[in-house]
Amino acid sequence: MRFLKSNKNPISVFSVIAIVGFIVFLSITLILHFIQPGYDASKKYVSEFILGKYGWLLNIAIVGNLIGCGAFTIAFYFFHKSHKSLICLACLCVATLSVITNFFPTDIHGKAITISGYIHNIGSFTGALAIFPVMIIFPFQLYKTGMLKGIYVLLVLLGLIAPVSFVLLFFIVNNAPDFIGISQRIFASIIMLWLILSSFRLKGIS
Secondary structure, rough: OOOOOOOOOOHHHHHHHHHHHHHHHHHHHHHHHOOOOOOOOOOOOOHHHHHOOOOOHHHHHHHHHHHHHHHHHHHHHHHHHHHHHHHHHHHHHHHHHHHHHOOOOOOOOOOOOOOOHHHHHHHHHHHHHHHHHHHHHHHHHHHHHOOOOOOHHHHHHHHHHHHHHHHHHHHHHHOHHHHHHHHHHHHHHHHHHHHHHHHHHHHHHO
């Protein structure tokens, strides 16, 4: 309960909301792996859950992710007011808006692309590219202010391997489709871990 009883600092309040949103997204996504029959996680994207019986659950997870990204962006806005990071703020706004495109159902991999699937893919690609500058600049800002300490040094490592895993995902999509699901989950896990750690770091900023 102490975690939820954050002080009135808006950075801390919105950081807590962000963490809760991300945890909701991860929890529901994990549950879907156990209750969706006939789903091969090694070959299918997470977004393909929307095509199954429990697609509505994925929509709830997307709402959680949208709330998490939106709250993180607002928390970062207050951080930006004192640390002047317009590039990061703009990129976070783009990344948050791109989450909305996840509500457009994806296509089954290997099938003809639809308008809905096209919107979904463009949004996912745009969101991934938008988050990379933030993953590089934000830890540098923390370093300059002496707040890049302890476990938060991991933010630098995650920021370095995220683009590598993104390129690897593209390579696997075109050359090893049997491992698409695994590579996507590795990339998504890196991004989500970075966002959660960053939210905890922002939460501690007064």
